[in-house]
Amino acid sequence: MNKLKEKIEDRYLNLNCWLVKNLGYSPYKRCNHCRFKFRNCLFLQYQVISSILVVIFLATFFIVEGKITMLVVSMIFILVIVYGYFFNRSTEKIVEANFSQAKARDALAELTKNLKQQVVEQTKDITKKNRDLEKNNKELETKNQLNQELLAMKSDFLRVVNHQLNTPISIMRGYFSMIKEGDYKPEKALPFVEAGLDRINQVVADFLDAYELEGERMRMKPERVDITTVVDKMVEEKKNLQYTKERKLIISAEKPDFEIPTVWCDIKRITDVISNLLDNAVFYTYKGEIVVFYELVGDYLKINVKDTGNGITEEDKKKLFQKFTRGTGASGMHPDGSGLGLYIVKKIMEGSGGEISFASDGAGKGTTFSFTIPIYTNQQAGNMGDIVTRENKIEIFN
């Protein structure tokens, strides 16, 4: 389209233009820069007029006779030539001035164009930098959030350490000072000291499990386990809890109408799970009973711990398995909790191939916690591949 336009305009261009001739300036460009339009081009007009005059002179030369007339005609002809010469000179000057103006305009246009380009480039640069900044900002924000979470966790941690670790220490210190002063026989204090040590040990183990296994699966050492003995043992143990006696809670394990199969799990870990769930049931039940009952679900044995306690509110349900979280009003009912119990229970369930779930009709209506364990089959013993084993406390390398 542009080429066609150029061609058409070429036909109307004055190819004898002074600029074209003298400076090798392309006609198209010249006419663009010339203040005069093609129709008003002075050179063209001059050329047209002079050629007409030459024709008229030649014609009169042949037509007119007589010396005086000849002289007049010659005079007019010479005048035309002279006039043309000066006309040409003056127009050259005008055009030259025009041309330099155009040149300046050209340079200016070029400059503006460059400037524009630079501005565009710089704007691009700036927007890119802006984007980077925004990204950085976002990163900072997330980091900030993480920091805040960490801070919150730290305060939780300190609170738990204060309570969970310092309490047994103060108990043991008390016994020791009594022994020192001779008020107390060491043998009598031994069980208390041992219990305190166990408690500290348990807390430290919980902490390490919770922190070390962040995002990982818990290490397991599975074996064939008769789960009823574990459950019965834990039920008996929980009957001796202070809360159970104070609140006159009834804890029992229901006998199902089917034969309970042996299961495949880490006995220590699964004991922790049952103990934890029973503890929770005892801690958060003021009166009533706690029942453990079994169900068969496919290849799994489902164990349920049902209580008549104060249930779980909708709000608490969301953060139930997070670490360091405790239910609404939990510290009023049981001040000793670390908020790690259910978090660890969930980790154990993830590691042993089972699932944990809970059901509660809401506050004050009791809770049922259920978890599944794979039923023992012959293959499992040979197929330890994907189960991460828990290291022994003593390991002698070969």
Added chain:
Amino acid sequence: MARTNILQSIVGRIIFIEDEKALVDIYHDVFEKKGYDFMTTDNNIQMGLTITEFEQPDVVLLDIIIPKPENTVAEQGYDYLKAVKENPKTKDIPIIVFTNLDTPQDRKKCREMGAAAYLFKRDCAPKEVIDAVAEVIKRDKEKKAKSPKR
């Protein structure tokens, strides 16, 4: 450095690299009762290395987290283990790592650095430590009997 000179027959000679005085005291009694020649150093690892080279013990019980004398927490146990295994005079002495670190990475690191055994300090009662030490010495002797020195 505490040293027990026993004239009676010695079950084994052991160096305990540990900075915690209370723990050293407990194990000093325990090992002495079992008939071991018991030596120990504090947090000066350089001294520990010199003694190890000089005394040529049957086994070394090594803690990992040993603060430096200027009281900065450091895992000097690894430095010691590395230095012992690099020294041709001490590289055959079995080293039992006895630490409260209990990550699989630490176990792997100890195994790779040439430790003979790994004991998790928190869960080990003194009796179990002694059994483990005896086991390591027994295995070491068997190993050395199989490939006698030139």
